[in-house]
């Protein structure tokens with residue numbers, strides 16, 4: 001038994017758990033247990049840094065510090081105060097505490113949060129007379145506590161900001177897909193860099209930018225900071241070396257065909273700018289990654305060899321035009337696909353379960369997927385000319401898988 005292995009819990013978007021487990025295997029981590037929305041794994045601290053650097057799917061990696069039964073806030077206080085906090089950070093670091101609960105008997109999560117914060121601060125005050133400050137916006141250290149019916153689990157966040165943030169996006173008033181969800185769509189769709197990829201509703205370009213960074217083997221975390229950088233004992237040399245190796249592993253020679261379009265010229269410009277910010281300028285100028293303004297009802301295939309479309313078209317809850325006109329637009333989009341995209345595989349993410357009906361197509365697969373709080377379906381349509389037309393009204397009810 002390797003005593004250096006520590007218990008970690010990765011928070012994973014629903015449906016992406018198995019993809020994350022594959023990432024762990026590739027990183028040489030053998031001890032893991034997948035569960036709904038997460039994955040437990042045992043790893044050394046350096047392996048944890050590597051997972052943070054390379055995971056495309058996880059939202060956050062937490063280090064488990066303690067687990068104990070509890071019945072009151074005082075039990076939680078005692079449990080948290082018993083942790084040897086100086087092993088993890090210093091009293092001069094700022095902290096933020098978050099408490100989540102499922103079936104907890106406690107009445108107030110706010111009070112529980114306060115008790116956790118008190119326990120950490122009292123611990124340090126007892127030790128060296130100084131206590132950490134609380135910083136709710138930009139803390140050095142984030143402490144997570146999860147309460148279930150009987151036990152309280154205390155975690156330290158190793159990631160810092162959520163891992164979907166790859167460090168390139170400029171804050172803008174738009175609602176793009178999160179990067180780890182975009183990677184998840186590509187993973188679920190089985191996209192490989194050798195397959196032509198097209199997104200006719202590309203918006204700010206998230207799916208395609210993520211695809212290009214996958215193809216170029218750019219580590220998703222290479223341009224951002226992580227929570228573990230503030231930990232006591234953080235191995236800065238090992239981290240610099242890990243990043244150096246990741247930079248050397250970038251492959252600009254990959255032969256890719258990635259193209260996106262959107263009806264809005266303004267948004268297409270933004271997608272191009274985002275791709276530049278993500279460090280993909282080289283592929284933009286080489287034409288391996290392209291963005292153009294085009295109505296999805298008129299778009300043409302980007303490759304003679306059939307490829308893959310992965311997109312999230314607008315849907316009712318999300319934007320104007322209203323659902324009714326989106327429905328009629330999607331029928332026209334489908335007509336265009338039937339006409340020009342024979343042999344292609346089309347994947348669409350939508351919260352609208354009527355999408356196959358609107359498109360007069362039968363899906364060949366359907367995956368439940370959450371875009372934030374919004375329950376969506378990720379539909380696959382095989383564009384085998386004419387053969388997958390929906391038999392009207394023979395399939396009125398979705399069978400959720």
Ligand SMILES: C[S@@+](CC[C@H](N)C(=O)[O-])C[C@H]1O[C@@H](n2cnc3c(N)ncnc32)[C@H](O)[C@@H]1O
Nearest residue numbers: 176177201202203204205206262263295296314
């Ligand atoms: C849900 S957003 C896509 C978001 C994108 N995946 C991202 O991460 O930024 C839908 C996009 O479809 C575009 N759109 C709406 N109608 C369109 C049409 N007829 N043809 C092409 N694009 C359209 C909108 O401008 C919007 O950018």
